Amino acid sequence: MKSGQTVRSFFIPEMFEHIKNRFPFPKEKWRKFLGSFQRMNVPAKTLLLKEGEVSCNAYYLEKGMVRAWYNNDGKDVTFQFFPENTMFSSLESFKKGLPSMVSFETIEPCILYKINKPDVEAFLEEVYENPELRNLFMDALFERVFDYMKHFFSFIKDTPQQRYLNLVKQKPEIIKRVPQHYIASYLGITTVHLSRIKSKILKEGL
Numbered sequence: 001m002k003s004g005q006t007v008r009s010f011f012i013p014e015m016f017e018h019i020k021n022r023f024p025f026p027k028e029k030w031r032k033f034l035g036s037f038q039r040m041n042v043p044a045k046t047l048l049l050k051e052g053e054v055s056c057n058a059y060y061l062e063k064g065m066v067r068a069w070y071n072n073d074g075k076d077v078t079f080q081f082f083p084e085n086t087m088f089s090s091l092e093s094f095k096k097g098l099p100s101m102v103s104f105e106t107i108e109p110c111i112l113y114k115i116n117k118p119d120v121e122a123f124l125e126e127v128y129e130n131p132e133l134r135n136l137f138m139d140a141l142f143e144r145v146f147d148y149m150k151h152f153f154s155f156i157k158d159t160p161q162q163r164y165l166n167l168v169k170q171k172p173e174i175i176k177r178v179p180q181h182y183i184a185s186y187l188g189i190t191t192v193h194l195s196r197i198k199s200k201i202l203k204e205g206l
Helices: 014-022 027-034 091-096 116-129 129-157 160-170 173-177 182-185 191-204
Strands: 006-008 038-042 047-049 059-062 067-073 074-084 085-086 103-106 112-115
Touching: 027 116, 047 059, 059 116, 074 129, 074 182, 103 182, 112 116, 129 160, 160 173, 160 191, 173 191
Parallel strands: none
Antiparallel strands: 006 038, 038 112, 047 103, 059 085, 059 112, 067 074, 067 103
């Protein structure tokens, strides 16, 4: 399959099993919903959504790594990373039709599943009718919001070194796979500062 080519998926991929297990939904409805996804193979440094555009799609990442970033006076600032088995979208833009505040870009060659807004809304209408499913969905949404909040408060209360150590402990795959300049941007420091932090940690055996 060529890079960027999309194929309509009429089966339930194994990678969606953990979502199915989390949200107990009738099998036939799951099949209809998951059949709405389109499989995509894209190379590294592919822009899936550009800052200022309106988000019309949500994505499920099967393989690879994606980052969210925004432009701050000409400076590229990385806001979040998305590894395998995560769904992502510019939530406010996707929900309200507003210009996205961030861009989404692949860091590695990726295999993604894309779903458009009408198909998501049709699924959510059925979710909202079931109190148990609605609560599970809201819990999953708030998990993502809390992750953003933890990152935000880390800039207030933690030193750059502590932010780096937290990242090493909580998300080691990012340290192994993401280029240093993206990690430095995510931590709010320069690559030179990041190198000094890593040298200090090695020296002190932290």
